[in-house]
Amino acid sequence: MYLSTLGRTRSADGSRGAVGGTVLALGAVSLVTDVSAEMITAVLPLYLVIGLQFSPAAYGLIDGLYTGATVLLRLAGGHLADRISRHKAVAGAGYLLSALAKLGLLAAGTSAPLIGLAITADRAGKGLRTAPRDALITLTEPPERLGTAFGVHRTMDATGAFLGPLAAVGVLALAGGAFGPVFLASFCVALLGVLILALFVQDVRLPAPRERKPALSQWREALAPARSRLLPAACLLGLATVGDGFVFLLLQRRTDLGLGWFPLLAVGTSLAYLLLAAPLGRLADRFGRLRVMISGHACLVAVYLLLDGPLGGWPLLVLIPLLYGTFYAATDGILMAMAGAVLPPELRATGLALIQSGQALSYLVSSVLFGLAWQAWGPGPACLAAAAAAAVVLPVAVLLLRRKP
Amino acid sequence: MTSLRRRLIVTVLATVVLAGIALGYAALAPSAAAPAPSGVAAGSPLGSGPRLQVLTNGLLSTVTRADPGGPREVTAVRCDRAHAAAGTVACLTPAQALTATSLVVMDSALRPRTTIPLTGFPNRLRVSASGRMVAWTLFIDGHSYATTGFSTQTGVLDTRTGRTVKSLEEFAVTLDGRPYRNADVNFWGVTFTADDNRFYATLSTGGRRYLVEGDFAAGTVRTLRDNVECPSLSPDGSRIAFKAAIGADPAQGWRLSVLEVAGGRITPLAETRSVDDQPAWLDDRTVAYALQTGDGTNNTWSVPADGSGTPVLLVPGANSPAVLA
Numbered sequence: 093m094y095l096s097t098l099g100r101t102r103s104a105d106g107s108r109g110a111v112g113g114t115v116l117a118l119g120a121v122s123l124v125t126d127v128s129a130e131m132i133t134a135v136l137p138l139y140l141v142i143g144l145q146f147s148p149a150a151y152g153l154i155d156g157l158y159t160g161a162t163v164l165l166r167l168a169g170g171h172l173a174d175r176i177s178r179h180k181a182v183a184g185a186g187y188l189l190s191a192l193a194k195l196g197l198l199a200a201g202t203s204a205p206l207i208g209l210a211i212t213a214d215r216a217g218k219g220l221r222t223a224p225r226d227a228l229i230t231l232t233e234p235p236e237r238l239g240t241a242f243g244v245h246r247t248m249d250a251t252g253a254f255l256g257p258l259a260a261v262g263v264l265a266l267a268g269g270a271f272g273p274v275f276l277a278s279f280c281v282a283l284l285g286v287l288i289l290a291l292f293v294q295d296v297r298l299p300a301p302r303e304r305k306p307a308l309s310q311w312r313e314a315l316a317p318a319r320s321r322l323l324p325a326a327c328l329l330g331l332a333t334v335g336d337g338f339v340f341l342l343l344q345r346r347t348d349l350g351l352g353w354f355p356l357l358a359v360g361t362s363l364a365y366l367l368l369a370a371p372l373g374r375l376a377d378r379f380g381r382l383r384v385m386i387s388g389h390a391c392l393v394a395v396y397l398l399l400d401g402p403l404g405g406w407p408l409l410v411l412i413p414l415l416y417g418t419f420y421a422a423t424d425g426i427l428m429a430m431a432g433a434v435l436p437p438e439l440r441a442t443g444l445a446l447i448q449s450g451q452a453l454s455y456l457v458s459s460v461l462f463g464l465a466w467q468a469w470g471p472g473p474a475c476l477a478a479a480a481a482a483a484v485v486l487p488v489a490v491l492l493l494r495r496k497p
Numbered sequence: 498m499t500s501l502r503r504r505l506i507v508t509v510l511a512t513v514v515l516a517g518i519a520l521g522y523a524a525l526a527p528s529a530a531a532p533a534p535s536g537v538a539a540g541s542p543l544g545s546g547p548r549l550q551v552l553t554n555g556l557l558s559t560v561t562r563a564d565p566g567g568p569r570e571v572t573a574v575r576c577d578r579a580h581a582a583a584g585t586v587a588c589l590t591p592a593q594a595l596t597a598t599s600l601v602v603m604d605s606a607l608r609p610r611t612t613i614p615l616t617g618f619p620n621r622l623r624v625s626a627s628g629r630m631v632a633w634t635l636f637i638d639g640h641s642y643a644t645t646g647f648s649t650q651t652g653v654l655d656t657r658t659g660r661t662v663k664s665l666e667e668f669a670v671t672l673d674g675r676p677y678r679n680a681d682v683n684f685w686g687v688t689f690t691a692d693d694n695r696f697y698a699t700l701s702t703g704g705r706r707y708l709v710e711g712d713f714a715a716g717t718v719r720t721l722r723d724n725v726e727c728p729s730l731s732p733d734g735s736r737i738a739f740k741a742a743i744g745a746d747p748a749q750g751w752r753l754s755v756l757e758v759a760g761g762r763i764t765p766l767a768e769t770r771s772v773d774d775q776p777a778w779l780d781d782r783t784v785a786y787a788l789q790t791g792d793g794t795n796n797t798w799s800v801p802a803d804g805s806g807t808p809v810l811l812v813p814g815a816n817s818p819a820v821l822a
Contacts, residue, residue, distance in 0.1 A: 266523040277523060291504045471680070
């Protein structure tokens with residue numbers, strides 16, 4: 093069964109477009125939560141540096157906390173959800189923690205340690221909820237429609253990320269530039285997300301395990317189906333990505349884009365992502381997830397080549413966010429759909445968390461390597477090296493994903 | 498679970514209540530931008546003699562050198578950072594949540610001469626002793642990647658020729674005698690020498706912060722030594738006041754210090770609190786700097802430049818000190 097779900101599939105009832113209520117409800121939760129989260133992300137640097145006049149060192153320290161907190165909690169969230177077989181409860185706790193963190197930000201005032209604590213709690217909540225939420229999607233949708241389901245979910249998620257900064261600017265304008273109202277509004281929006289989760293998302297109760305296994309063996313079992321193919325493939329593909337920061341920075345330099353326009357590169361990429369995630373997910377279910385994923389990575393190689401290519405100016409400013417957004421739309425949800433079809437239900441959240449963490453770690457390695465290459469050879473050769481690495485890694489990953497378990 | 502209809506009603510009601518709370522609070526919360534005071538000058542008229550320019554709660558102000566804690570002339574010109582020399586007054590206007598900052602170069606009567614729109618958050622600002630060169634540093638948001646949490650951009654304006662360098666990152670870097678290139682290079686805290694071409698600044702790369710000497714006309718900088726930030730050249734050009742990261746780790750704070758340009762001897766000054774400011778020389782024996790109290794109030798202090806003495810509160814409730822004449 094494993095291989096068939098990775099390749100071309102036909103759904104039994106033929107109703108390919110529709111996704112279940114749980115996916116739509118989870119999508120709505122993600123949309124609302126992302127509006128809330130991106131409201132904060134959009135104003136936090138402004139708040140710390142203008143509002144509180146933090147020095148760059150203090151700002152750097154707080155920014156570092158942002159990323160560190162998630163990886164371990166992602167694994168913990170996945171593990172816990174499987175262990176007590178309550179995906180909704182664990183995801184809900186994550187959503188609630190992030191919501192309360194917004195209130196903490198409001199209460200923290202000018203204290204750097206308290207602000208750091210609130211931000212860490214916010215990221216911890218995100219780490220906790222991601223794997224159980226993705227597991228819920230895979231548990232409620234039939235395997236042959238997982239690409240579509242993740243496409244719809246990621247579209248709604250990206251829509252929230254797209255609307256969040258706009259909401260923040262609106263509240264700032266209404267409040268005459270004060271930051272407190274943005275935090276409170278973000279909390280209210282996050283609370284609405286928790287409410288939608290509580291009211292509309294149905295938990296999947298798996299048959300109770302015959303015996304309680306020790307925690308370590310749960311990890312080992314979750315690793316088994318992912319170990320030979322998905323985990324190494326995810327890590328390899330993670331190695332091909334150098335990070336948004338580098339891509340946008342290079343694009344800004346190539347096109348001499350004014351710094352005020354810099355955030356628009358991310359907005360353009362989000363727009364391409366949200367417009368393409370659902371159609372590409374459906375395409376993946378119909379013509380094969382692997383094919384869509386290969387095309388996505390081809391877009392990434394094209395992005396690297398264009399960054400060192402002859403093209404410049406407006407064509408480049410349109411083409412790169414478009415291709416980069418397509419890369420995200422064709423790979424992020426699709427990988428989860430592939431994994432969802434392979435991992436046994438009772439270990440799904442654990443397995444998804446493992447794969448997501450593996451990919452995140454290898455991405456960290458590749459971004460450091462890219463930084464070193466840039467330093468040693470300059471931006472042009474570094475881009476060519478990234479394109480070459482992505483082109484080498486892709487066939488190996490494809491071979492791994494096609495292998496029979 | 499209750500019926501879909503009831504769940505939908507609960508959701509809509511909750512949305513209305515939450516939106517009401519969020520928007521109500523936003524509309525009623527005190528606005529961040531305090532109304533600008535009317536009238537060009539407030540406060541008491543000043544006596545004669547040399548003066549100091551400072552910022553009082555972000556408003557350009559003047560006090561006398563003889564009685565800096567005394568009467569103060571406060572204008573309505575709002576700046577995040579200000580500096581002045583030889584009849585040139587430079588001001589980085591405040592970045593609000595919805596408006597960007599700009600550099601405004603004024604004459605001694607505060608008439609704007611040049612305005613350059615900028616992106617980022619004001620951090621450092623210097624006018625060269627002759628009043629010709631203006632250099633600024635901004636924090637840039639969204640410019641950060643994988644390893645660093647912040648990024649700065651430092652620009653220079655030659656008011657005589659109009660030549661503007663938006664970012665010193667365009668300059669060719671020589672690090673420890675060898676050409677160097679890295680995406681993580683950041684500059685901050687420029688100070689010009691008397692010829693208005695050579696300058697000193699901080700270059701940060703690979704987690705280290707160097708003192709660099711630059712040549713504006715040639716477009717080059719080269720590193721001189723490690724762990725020197727926010728240099729400020731003394732009026733006689735013989736010493737550089739700067740902030741030295743304690744244990745070369747900015748997280749532990751900075752010690753105000755003075756470096757002899759010839760010989761390289763470093764003297765820590767008597768100020769033991771952590772100073773995060775580009776010091777300003779009041780004369781060849783004294784440096785001034787701002788310190789922020791826990792509640793966000795800025796105070797300008799001064800301390801002897803030879804390591805002796807103790808810090809003295811120079812101008813209460815003020816920052817961005819500069820000697821006017």
